[in-house]
Amino acid sequence: MENRKVKMNEKTNLLELEEHMYPLVDVQSPNVFRNLFPYDEVPKIAFNDRVVPHHMPDDIWITDTTFRDGQQSREPYTTEQIVRIYDYFHKLGGPNGKIRACEFFLYSKKDRDAVEKCLEKRYQFPEVTSWIRANKKDFQLVKDMGLKETGILVSCSDYHIFYKMKMTRFQAMFHYLSIVRDCLDMGISPRCHLEDITRADIYGYVIPFCLELMKLSEEYKIPVKVRCCDTMGYGVNYPGAVIPRSVQGIIYGIMTHAGVPSEMIEWHGHNDFYKAVSNSTTAWLYGASGVNCSLFGIGERTGNTPLEAMVFEYAQLRGTLDGMDTTVITELKEYYEKEIGYTVPSRTPFVGKNFNVTRAGIHADGLLKNEEIYNIFDTEKFLNRPVLVSVSNTSGLAGIAHWINTYYKLPEEKKLDKECELVKMVKTWVDHEYDEGRVTVITDDELTDVIADCCSKLNYDLI
Known part of the structure; x- marks a missing residue:
């Protein structure tokens, strides 16, 4: 012990006993x-x-x-x-x-x-x-x-x-x-x-x-x-x-x-x-x-x-x-x-299709009020991936409103809320789908078709 050297560690500023080989x-x-x-x-x-x-x-x-x-x-x-x-x-x-x-x-x-x-x-x-x-x-x-x-x-x-x-x-x-x-x-x-x-x-x-x-x-x-x-x-x-x-x-x-x-x-x-x-x-x-x-x-x-x-x-x-x-x-x-031709698993953090997608209606309601509540960071800024909501039987009015706002990239002054008549009409269609026994998530193509039909009936210009 007495022959081992003591030296100063320049990173920690502590004297250390030289270790043996x-x-x-x-x-x-x-x-x-x-x-x-x-x-x-x-x-x-x-x-x-x-x-x-x-x-x-x-x-x-x-x-x-x-x-x-x-x-x-x-x-x-x-x-x-x-x-x-x-x-x-x-x-x-x-x-x-x-x-x-x-x-x-x-x-x-x-x-x-x-x-x-x-x-x-x-x-x-x-x-x-x-x-x-x-x-x-x-x-x-x-x-x-x-x-x-x-x-x-x-x-x-x-x-x-x-x-x-x-x-x-x-x-x-x-x-x-x-x-x-x-x-x-x-x-x-x-x-x-x-x-x-x-x-x-x-x-x-x-x-x-x-x-x-x-x-x-x-x-x-x-x-x-x-x-x-x-x-x-x-x-x-x-x-x-x-x-x-x-x-x-x-x-x-x-x-x-x-x-x-x-x-x-x-x-x-x-x-x-x-x-x-x-x-x-x-x-x-x-x-x-x-x-x-x-x-x-x-x-x-x-x-x-x-x-x-x-x-x-x-x-x-x-x-x-x-x-x-x-x-x-x-x-x-x-x-x-x-x-x-490689598909990244959908729940993979940062890159999966659903990594920043929510299906829960109560979460969608929070996102509609402030996306920071349920998004890890500004995914649109860092990954060109805006936070999304999948529409299903649990999405609710807030989830549908958020989906429309995000998918159509509506400016702040045109964003819809859950009291909008268009949103309520789309939800009526969604509810009917699940009442008839559907178990899968509504696809984007289905939603755009339904939204176009609802806009036509309401004489509503979404864009």
């Missing part, structure tokens, strides 16, 4: 944390009440895996679709490059053509990066494509090291470090994907490995990034939860004990337990500059962290969008539905 613990049999992950039971979340401090980086950003992890769960995009989506990402990320990078496969001609066309755009952001198998031949492919950074898979749990790779921890580390060195020899910045980190021995393997990565980075004077991959979605953000499930515990350990700077740390989450967004936000709060996302959360199994979600998480944490154009999110949703 963490050597590799080369176990003879795998540590699969069976107490936390009994396969024949639901995984367990345990606590030891050890908490770590918040450490929000000076700069945080989003990176994208739509063209890599996102393509592992759906039919491949065409070259033209990839380039178009990349253009949207550039516009969405804004002049400050809040969408910092996109990763691409390089194995098919289609993938390489897409990379070349995206590079021709000469956008500073998102930077075009790749994901490859870890061998010299693939490094040469990255070099030939003119890319500066590539992802490399370095699975880190004993599940992968012992059961999949049939290696010991020492053998796996030696293997990975030699691959990273090959990458650095080519002048390419490696992004090390620490697969299955939420089932890994953080202090017995992950931190010793990251310490060696930082030594290589210093030796070559080339950034070596660390991507923390919550491959199975086991991460939790509860204060005092034990590692390896604790997101903040993982980020703190890599940053504080392995010396990886925030700008070199990235979180990649999956949504198996509905925690992808909260875990990604937690990674930001505790020291990771980057969170890796996929558009609409499309990804393997339950999907990745939705990119659009982290755009609004960023704004809530920072109090600003920093130049991001959120209306592009709606443009992307429309492009996917019209050009790609």
Whole structure:
């Protein structure tokens, strides 16, 4: 204890005792944390009440895996679709490059053509990066494509090291470090994907490995990034939860004990337990500059962290969008539905057809009086999506009035209220439909036909 140095932490202005080094613990049999992950039971979340401090980086950003992890769960995009989506990402990320990078496969001609066309755009952001198998031949492919950074898979749990790779921890580390060195020899910045980190021995393997990565980075004077991959979605953000499930515990350990700077740390989450967004936000709060996302959360199994979600998480944490154009999110949703043929589930936040649509009559009455009562924010301003009401047997007069005002974009002086004769006539028709046994929502086309007929009978000019 007496030989350990005391130094000042410039961020917290606190004196801290220098931590001891963490050597590799080369176990003879795998540590699969069976107490936390009994396969024949639901995984367990345990606590030891050890908490770590918040450490929000000076700069945080989003990176994208739509063209890599996102393509592992759906039919491949065409070259033209990839380039178009990349253009949207550039516009969405804004002049400050809040969408910092996109990763691409390089194995098919289609993938390489897409990379070349995206590079021709000469956008500073998102930077075009790749994901490859870890061998010299693939490094040469990255070099030939003119890319500066590539992802490399370095699975880190004993599940992968012992059961999949049939290696010991020492053998796996030696293997990975030699691959990273090959990458650095080519002048390419490696992004090390620490697969299955939420089932890994953080202090017995992950931190010793990251310490060696930082030594290589210093030796070559080339950034070596660390991507923390919550491959199975086991991460939790509860204060005092034990590692390896604790997101903040993982980020703190890599940053504080392995010396990886925030700008070199990235979180990649999956949504198996509905925690992808909260875990990604937690990674930001505790020291990771980057969170890796996929558009609409499309990804393997339950999907990745939705990119659009982290755009609004960023704004809530920072109090600003920093130049991001959120209306592009709606443009992307429309492009996917019209050009790609992918339908976003209707209740998906920010992008689903019904995310800001209410069917309850009492809610519609509140919307008619003041839309702030039942709308999360000005969705028309940020997403070009005015708040809507679906007309059904529960919508009431207020819901019908709100639907007409919104659908026909009536100016303030022409907006209808629930006492309007036109609204009452439409409601009489709606009530009759449900009295006859209807169970489905009234469609927009049906309503416009009925409204036109009612206007004709009342000699009412709606427009």
